[in-house]
Amino acid sequence: MTLDLALQYLVAGLTYGAIYVVVAIGFNIVYSATGIINFAQGEFVMLGGMIAVQASRSMPLPAAIALAVAAAAAVGALVEVAFLRWLRKPTVLRMVVITIGVSILLREGALFLWGEGVRSLPYFTGDEVSSVGILGARISPQVFWVLGTVALIVGALEWFYRRTLLGWEMQACAANKDAASLCGVPVRRLVTLSFAMAAAIGALAGAVVSPITYTSYAAGGPLAIKGFTVAILGGLGNSGGAVAAGLALGVVESFAVSVLPAAYKDVVTLSLLLAVLVVRPSGLFASGEAARLKEF
Amino acid sequence: MTRPGLPAPARVALLAVAVVAVQLATQASGRGFYLTQLTMTGYYALVVLGLSLLMGYAGQISLGQAGFFAIGGYAAAFLSTIDVSAQRALPAFALATRMGLLVARPDLYGGTTLGVNPWAGLVLGVGLASGVAFAVGVPVLRLRGHYLAMATLAFGTIVSAVAVGTQRLGAADGISGVPPFPILPGVRIGGGSADRVANYYLAWGLVALAMLLLGNLVRSRTGRALRAIHGAEDAARAMGVDAARMKVRVFVLAAAMAAAAGVLLTHYVGGIGPSEASVMKSVRYVAMVAVGGMGSLWGALSAAAVLEFLSLRGVFGAHDDAVFGGILVLVMLFAPDGILSFRARGIVEKLRGRPARPGEGT
């Protein structure tokens, strides 16, 4: 493998990996606040792309993306309020099943609204043939938009959790819901907020990556699985771990395609997920004790 | 789970009566072709029954049952459609032919092909699925909750991806031209409209058998142990129940049932495609168990019969998946113990049925 080809694979891997990171972080946000894995997380990424494309027909690109993010956040909040909050006997089994049902409904809703076709936003800068040369590899400028956006998301979340009152309250919520509630933290509203945030960042990532990957109504499911794999690998609730694991998975997947038939690309990720769940469900980076503390 | 109502053998008898009544009704109304979908419904019901045992009684969620169905179905399809007649002279192949493991079939061009005996296909398909279930189950059933769901989902998706991606398994087109399975003298699974009635009774006969055996199991010491695991696993272990081993056993049983259903349905329909292994199929099975009530075999059977038949008849149209997704959501929100219990709470309280003997009722 020549250097520039390797670099090509690397860049592709980082790009996809960055999206997995965002999905994983979305899982982490909701998991931290509620202990639930929201199977519908992948659908928010899909919705971001689809809504943005729809909106871009009648408004400038930045506005379209902003609308998509807001709309997805609203859907996320709605999902929490309408479905999860009402759950009368919230056992794990039921929450798993209900979020699966919700993800199916979101996907079918997208199919109904937009049909089966693939869509994408136009490239933010340049077009599909423009590229930047780095070390002999040709890289699309959109890649920088993707990586930049994801870095911005990660950075903004870090700032939010570390330096804002709301972020501290959410952390308190995550650590011990009852104690936080006793301290006056509005737990229920924060839970809804966590869903909205997870949906928003997913949508943003979905919009920014759509020129490269295209999006369609069925794009959410595979993304959810990969995002979950990354979240588990990095340790549920551990966003630093998610970043490392996501980028790593993206790159591994990318290089795997050069060795295995393309159809088996998913098998690599899935087998990895199975292996991690079985061997070290607390993730590669977390300590075993930390994982046991969370009610499951 | 104790529930008022008929004793178990009476229920199975009632099922038998219903099965016959339905067949006669379709004959009388000239809708004999309904039997095809009803037969398929019966085979799918076998998958749901195994899952009901696993989810409802042992309390273990599996989003991968379609994977086991597909392993059985693809094994049967692959083995019965290969042609090793070129190797028929080799000693191993000649021996296998003499033993009946390989059977000759006429092909479209007047020659003969040499494929694997469907019985061997059944044994191998179910055996393979059981082996995989054991290998996957031992590590995975140590997990709880979301982890278990995701692990079984990953397993199911792997099977699906392999089915779609492998040329020798027909890739996206699957395998077709699967010959009928001569399972009893005069009865073959598959074939045309002449075999329709026989196939219908065979499928539902198997369902009745499954209800009998699983019903016995649920009321037995093992069934109690399973429900104990579901109720309070630590306490069950403290009472001597080897929870880990039992969970694996039920997982393998459910997988075997799904695989057997896969084998038989593949022969009936004459082929199999990667959609049978899809996650959506697994989700449907879960939805049917949820609707029927997690701890009820009869509930699961009823839900499977109704929902699957409607789906096969195309009643849900293009929105098939959405319907099942919606069902999942609605059931979890409003009737988490199943639709029957939701109504039952109101009705039974009013009727005040006699309390059942302990262990009675499925």
Added chain:
Amino acid sequence: MNLLEVIGVSKRFGGVQAVKEVSFRVRKGAVKAVIGPNGAGKTTLFDLLSGFRVPDEGTVRFKGREIHGQAPHQVAAHGISRTFQNLKLFGHMTALENVMVGRHVRSRAGMLAGMLSSPASRREEREIEERARAEMRFLGVEPLSLSPAGSLAYGQQRAVELARALCAEPELLLLDEPAAGLNMRETSELAEQVLRIRDRGVTVLLVEHDMSLVMRISDEVAVLCFGQKIADADPRSVQRNPEVVRVYLGDD
């Protein structure tokens, strides 16, 4: 003869030494209590004895055989039965079914026999049911047989759990805070039940907070504090032990 021997058993969790080199023995046919302030390591000790946790060091011998490190279902098969501090009944099963599960370790019918409903398995089922009813009668809760266990009053649930543990016909019965949440009358009934259990030949080891109960029914009392044993004698001597008094009442 010593039915149970605990020798130098230790267990730590991260930074906390929950149990530190604890040794004691339980004579066959006795009722022995383990007491101590909260956090003294009593429940951890029970988990170590019943197979839910593995000791870092030390030995646990039952009838001369080493059982530490074995899984709970294996420990049960040896003849040790236990109840739980926070009641672990099978809520959606009837009280009778709960108690019948207790007989699991003394019955054999497997999956296949269950499915085929063989005559042997049916005979065994009848025996299991009779046995379970007998235990429920012994504790006065037979009328509750058909009620879902989750719907019973707290005191009744405790009795059902005890019946379940007895149904296994254990040689050693581990009771984890059996009086927790019981009122005075129920506690008194419990005391009487434990003595009757002992009269049946079952050895009892209990963890308890209720001093009057302990003093009334125990032959021997061991005292744990911060994971270590600080006393182990007959109830009266332990009551007068200055260190025990200090630990419970504090320095003056």
